[in-house]
Amino acid sequence: MAEIHGPQRLGPLTPFVGDWEGDVGVDLSYHNKDDETGQTGYFEKAWFHPIPMQENGQQQLEGLKYGMVAWRHGEEAMEPFHDEVGYLLWDKQRGQVMRAVVFGRGIAVLAGSSAGPRDRTLHFNSRPGNPDYGILQNKYLLERAELRSFDSTFTFNDDGTLSYTSDLVLKLAAQGGKEMHHTDRNTLRLVKRIHPGSDNA
Template identity: 40%
Template sequence: MEADGVRQLGPLAVLAGVWEGDKGADEAPSDDRGTEQNRFRERVTFAPIGVVRNHEQELYGLRYATVAHRLGEADPFHEEVGYWLWDPGEQQVLRCFIVPRGVAVLAGGTVEPTATAFTLVAEGGSETYGICSNRFL
């Protein structure tokens, strides 16, 4: 995508590209329902998708995918796929993603176009920015 297309992403423009690291620290339930801690490596890819039109609403977005592996292991222990979206008309950033354990999230928040940091929210049961999960979770 051309530089103008990336600029239209507002505060999300700096995310475009591929990001990798191996300094992750995960704390999660162990098999015996205690707690285990693991180091991990992660790769996140953000690819611009251009404009998404929804009648008068115009969103500019990034398709993204996250894959995380425990250090020394070939199979991933966590994955996400989804979109980060910028709504310049409403000054809203949206993050919508799914996790292959039966979880779907739509988080959002009001963000200035030149912001370098921001907070998004999602709440279980919300009809707008919410979290939906399978019965087990």
């Protein structure tokens, strides 16, 4: 029997709505203290809650406010090593998804790409200097760990889980200006369903 869908005003963002957790995260990054690249396992909490429709003149955007926080395995009772907040936005008329995100390290990104209303895999891409999907970073990072590109993908799996990958290309002064790929991946499961019209959405 075919799955029956409603209007889904959030388009491809519809399945995100709710609170999620995942404990199979893997972070590959440069570790300053050890002066080497290594992998770190992590536990993560994420939430995606609907916002009122946003209007820019004739443009109408549906969206979600979201947050993602991660702790290294064994440090769940301590401060997280990663914290981000932002918005996922859907421009139905132009067929665009956007991820407006601020990282606690002093980085702001607007990333996006084309998407259909029922796509199960969404891509968010950004490059410094782009007039639309671009990257801003603080002066220290520009000198020591310049972010050259940002690419992330979210995929809704058949078992109801949400997987993501992210790839940040960094130019590291500590490695003689060489570029490296800082990557993250995790699979999250829904732990609390949020109705778009509820008070805690």
